[in-house]
Amino acid sequence: MRFLGIETSCDDTGISIVEQNKDLIISYIYNQLKDHISYGGVVPELASKKHLEVIIKLIKKTILKPKLTIKSLTVLAYTAGSGMFGSLLIGTTIGCALAYSLNISSLAINHLEGHILTPMLNNKVCFPYIVAIVSGGHSEMLLVYKLGVYIRIGKTIDDSVGEVFDKAAKLLELSYPSGISLSNIASAGIPNNYRLPYPMQTKPTINISLSGLKTLVTTLLKKKLKTTQTKADIAKALEDTIITVLLNICNKALASNNVNRLAIVGGVSANGSLRNYMKVLMKPIKGAVYSSDIKLCSDNGAMIAFSGLTKNIPIKTIINKSLSVLIKPTWNLAYNIM
Ligand SMILES: Nc1ncnc2c1ncn2[C@@H]1O[C@H](COP(=O)(O)OP(=O)(O)OP(=O)(O)O)[C@@H](O)[C@H]1O
Ligand SMILES: [Mg+2]
Structure with a gap:
């Protein structure tokens, strides 16, 4: 099984491929630092526009560099929350549309769970x-x-x-x-x-x-x-x-x-x-x-692909037959006992 992870919750576009045996095949991040620097912080509208500009190119690069084909993907995991609505919308829409067109499963992943589980990769x-x-x-x-x-x-x-x-x-x-x-x-x-x-x-x-x-x-x-x-x-x-x-x-x-x-x-x-x-x-x-590996401390697609992998869901049961997408700008992950 080969998981493609898409991360676009804030200002990093992260795309990665992780194999079932936890092998990280490849991970690319487009960091928008220079696009927001003159504003002194992340501008949400600009962030989603940039995600849209780079995401397809980055997916192609991620698949073609290790000489894979898009058809070799088994599951597409994408960050559905928490994060900025516009940014999440881009990753989620591209992820769901790509999975739909390939007739493969798509999985909505919580960004924080991605961070929490990253150390398990290494x-x-x-x-x-x-x-x-x-x-x-x-x-x-x-x-x-x-x-x-x-x-x-x-x-x-x-x-x-x-x-x-x-x-x-x-x-x-x-x-x-x-x-x-x-x-x-x-x-x-x-x-x-x-x-x-x-x-x-x-x-x-x-x-x-x-x-x-x-x-x-x-x-x-x-x-x-x-x-x-x-x-x-x-x-x-x-x-x-x-x-x-x-x-x-x-x-x-x-x-x-x-x-x-x-x-x-x-x-x-x-x-x-x-x-x-x-x-x-x-x-x-x-x-x-x-x-985790230093490169995977900040936002990346590998943590999203890996979180998807840990779900162990029979993959045919999660094929999205509709074109609806799930976005949760606020997505609470943990039980509170404080
Ligand atoms: N070496 C370092 N020492 C201290 N802080 C660092 C270092 N490297 C990165 N940071 C800080 O890490 C933060 C970015 O982390 P990260 O990308 O995980 O946050 P985020 O994804 O924006 O937030 P969240 O995951 O909570 O939504 C920035 O505040 C940055 O200054
Ligand atoms: Mg983060």
């Missing part, structure tokens, strides 16, 4: 595990009880981790993509030259609050000369604080659920220091840390 994962979703739009802690059973045990009460990295990078006048730029300059920062408070750390909850951190960065920058070293030191203080806060809630989540397996997923999980500290956290409890 790790032998055991259940249950705690997953920290640290992306541009989400910062959530889930207990992954088994495939398809996700229990939300904590989340941010304001900004997501990616949002804080992006907003702070803007204040530090760093180039886009912001998270990586901030992390890069932080590597030249002097540890503990600045100290930021750890929000909500004394509370027993697994929730976090991060919006105050960017206010602190603003205040620091007003007081200091913006030299390269000052910026690096502030970036270092912010990165260290975010990592400490994340390690703390991961610790609480692991202990309160009596689990010793932890996964980190989403764009911020590409952060090298965070990945290293997660390993350090798990060492004393002899636990496992699962993360």
Whole structure:
């Protein structure tokens, strides 16, 4: 079985092919960074227009590069939510239409489930595990009880981790993509030259609050000369604080659920220091840390194709005989126990 994954929930057009034995054959991403940069953020109408411009070309490239034929596809998995309506509409319509024309099955996939399951592509994962979703739009802690059973045990009460990295990078006048730029300059920062408070750390909850951190960065920058070293030191203080806060809630989540397996997923999980500290956290409890290949931390088609694959649905039962499409801009995946 060969799954084609289509991801268009935000501003990345991701197309991938994953085989049933979890072999990732190929993965292409068209990133719209340069199209939105002058607007200072993602413009939804422009994002859907760009998806439309590139998606067919990208599907052709994905199939033809490994010299496959379109007829060799068995299932088409597409992101149906959550995400921006216009962007989802493009991927969903193309996915369903292509599946219809090939008379193959199409599967609507939840974007967040894609992120959650990505570490399974390159790790032998055991259940249950705690997953920290640290992306541009989400910062959530889930207990992954088994495939398809996700229990939300904590989340941010304001900004997501990616949002804080992006907003702070803007204040530090760093180039886009912001998270990586901030992390890069932080590597030249002097540890503990600045100290930021750890929000909500004394509370027993697994929730976090991060919006105050960017206010602190603003205040620091007003007081200091913006030299390269000052910026690096502030970036270092912010990165260290975010990592400490994340390690703390991961610790609480692991202990309160009596689990010793932890996964980190989403764009911020590409952060090298965070990945290293997660390993350090798990060492004393002899636990496992699962993360995905760096290239698959941000949005991609492979996570969508792979999520489709894990459904194990008899493929003939999901052939869509109608031309209707399913889009869920808000699609809650997990049970809440908070
Ligand atoms: N090395 C890094 N260090 C810190 N942050 C990073 C790094 N690389 C990427 N990021 C951040 O990851 C975020 C993007 O992640 P991702 O693509 O998973 O988010 P998204 O798909 O927009 O959101 P969601 O999946 O929640 O809808 C951005 O905020 C970016 O700054
Ligand atoms: Mg995402």
